[in-house]
Amino acid sequence: MTDVTIDGVTKTFQDSNGEIVAVDDVTIDIEDGEFLVLVGPSGCGKSTTLRMVAGLETVTEGSIELDGRAIEHRQPKDRNVAMVFQSYALYPHMTVRENMRFGLEESTDLPDDEMNSRVEETATMMGIGDLLERKPSDLSGGQQQRVALGRAIVRDPEVFLMDEPLSNLDAKLRSQMRTELQRIQQDLGVTTIYVTHDQTEAMTMSDRIAVLNEGRLMQVGTPLECYHRPANRFVADFIGDPSMNFLDVEQRDGGVLATADEGFRYPLSSDVADDLGDATDLVLGIRPEDVEVGDASATGDHTMSATIDVVEPMGDDNVVYLNLVDADVSLIATVDGMRRLESGDAVTVGIPEDAIHVFDRRTGDAVH
Ligand code: ATP
Numbered sequence: 288m289t290d291v292t293i294d295g296v297t298k299t300f301q302d303s304n305g306e307i308v309a310v311d312d313v314t315i316d317i318e319d320g321e322f323l324v325l326v327g328p329s330g331c332g333k334s335t336t337l338r339m340v341a342g343l344e345t346v347t348e349g350s351i352e353l354d355g356r357a358i359e360h361r362q363p364k365d366r367n368v369a370m371v372f373q374s375y376a377l378y379p380h381m382t383v384r385e386n387m388r389f390g391l392e393e394s395t396d397l398p399d400d401e402m403n404s405r406v407e408e409t410a411t412m413m414g415i416g417d418l419l420e421r422k423p424s425d426l427s428g429g430q431q432q433r434v435a436l437g438r439a440i441v442r443d444p445e446v447f448l449m450d451e452p453l454s455n456l457d458a459k460l461r462s463q464m465r466t467e468l469q470r471i472q473q474d475l476g477v478t479t480i481y482v483t484h485d486q487t488e489a490m491t492m493s494d495r496i497a498v499l500n501e502g503r504l505m506q507v508g509t510p511l512e513c514y515h516r517p518a519n520r521f522v523a524d525f526i527g528d529p530s531m532n533f534l535d536v537e538q539r540d541g542g543v544l545a546t547a548d549e550g551f552r553y554p555l556s557s558d559v560a561d562d563l564g565d566a567t568d569l570v571l572g573i574r575p576e577d578v579e580v581g582d583a584s585a586t587g588d589h590t591m592s593a594t595i596d597v598v599e600p601m602g603d604d605n606v607v608y609l610n611l612v613d614a615d616v617s618l619i620a621t622v623d624g625m626r627r628l629e630s631g632d633a634v635t636v637g638i639p640e641d642a643i644h645v646f647d648r649r650t651g652d653a654v655h
Pocket of ligand 1 (some may be wrong): 301302307308309327328329330331332333334335336342484
């Protein structure tokens, strides 16, 4: 039973151009048994954060604790964490059995027959019980990936660390392994930190996600919190597919959000206007799934005339690209895949006030 505290951790690297701050004062408390996903674009510092927990990188500042015990000065093998890499990192000259035993031999002094039975039990659980005498080169990518996971599980570590472990698998296998990995993690109840740049993986697998950008922590929360109440524009943009629509607006007297050319005017209720205070330079955000596409005769305070530019059928949904008639504004909406909409159609766009997000344009922080 282990919780992990990443406390004010910073990592700087030196390269020929000077100092790179890869991780910048990141604090995350990961609870015992939790599945935490570190997510963010390439280069945001996810792997470096994970590697510091594993002991594969030193910590420049801050501390990392397992159950309140500082571990940042311990050797990787003395941390009781097991890491699974994107590349699987199996030893090519060893059989599956030897690969799985290797980690056990390093970290425990169990009797021989107990090691064997633990390897066999884990291999059966991972569905690779009949592959134990094969070499990695005789296995498919999916099977190699199971061996890599099995090798981590057999050690019975306090914490699993996983760095994009599914990204070399094809889409179908990836989604199957996603479910399986989640089930195994829940059954074993082992605290897990999982790195991915794939927001679907983050949203579907995690108890909570930690969103990083340029080394800084943008938000930690459940997938639904990050989706419904993004702390800032970065998270709002990163989570959700297609991405949220953003519109530069100013707050005018009388609680109206308007584009600079006044073509788009959006009256606010007093509740929302109160949240905005006297801020002027703002960004209005609306998710494509919250944009309502209605027929051309619809009216209302938050309804505007629009023309359909492009319709992309995606099966269940249509992704619709729209241009507002009275303003130089383009929006993306997702609508039911059964609806007959065509390029050039005159429609209306409704932006329900209970679905809007408002961000400070300078800081990016959510103000509503
Ligand atoms: P990706 O998804 O592409 O793997 P990431 O979010 O995992 O990205 P990191 O690998 O943690 O990002 O890298 C964060 C930053 O630190 C990047 O700017 C990277 O170039 C830099 N970096 C990482 N390792 C080193 C190193 N050993 N020396 C110098 N810079 C490094």
